[in-house]
Amino acid sequence: MSMKTLAVAAAFSIAAFGASAQVPSVMGTWLTASGVAKVRIGPCGDPASGPICGFVVTLINPKGPDGKVVAPEAATDYRNANSALRSRKVIGMPLIWGFKTGSEPNSFEGGQIYNAENGKIYSANINLQPDGTLRLRGYVGSPMFGETQVWTRVDR
Numbered sequence: 001m002s003m004k005t006l007a008v009a010a011a012f013s014i015a016a017f018g019a020s021a022q023v024p025s026v027m028g029t030w031l032t033a034s035g036v037a038k039v040r041i042g043p044c045g046d047p048a049s050g051p052i053c054g055f056v057v058t059l060i061n062p063k064g065p066d067g068k069v070v071a072p073e074a075a076t077d078y079r080n081a082n083s084a085l086r087s088r089k090v091i092g093m094p095l096i097w098g099f100k101t102g103s104e105p106n107s108f109e110g111g112q113i114y115n116a117e118n119g120k121i122y123s124a125n126i127n128l129q130p131d132g133t134l135r136l137r138g139y140v141g142s143p144m145f146g147e148t149q150v151w152t153r154v155d156r
């Protein structure tokens with residue numbers, strides 16, 4: 001085998017190893033189960049907010065209080081239970097925060113998730129699934145009495 005052939009083979013081996021060595025992560029952009037928003041999950045800016053936080057980055061055909069479609073950058077959080085927050089823009093709005101790292105890799109527990117579709121905050125757990133989807137379990141009181149959503153990865 002020539003040096004050139006050996007160098008090319010080594011380069012392909014390193015590239016293949018690098019691709020397969022990529023560790024799955026909850027970090028990235030996700031399409032919500034309802035398909036109306038994309039949420040970017042990344043490290044929290046403030047460590048007190050936990051290891052991961054999520055913010056709305058895209059809205060798909062958002063509607064205003066009158067039920068008519070509005071421009072994504074104009075959509076407000078009009079359903080929020082806190083009247084002082086009803087005029088805030090949805091894009092850039094925090095959606096998940098306050099988690100603790102779970103016992104399994106890529107699992108987070110005891111956090112909060114805001115449901116902009118009804119204006120309520122729920123306790124939540126998040127787990128990256130083997131198929132690459134994100135499982136979110138929102139609940140009141142106990143996870144046994146909650147609802148599960150599956151989000152699909154859009155981008156890393």
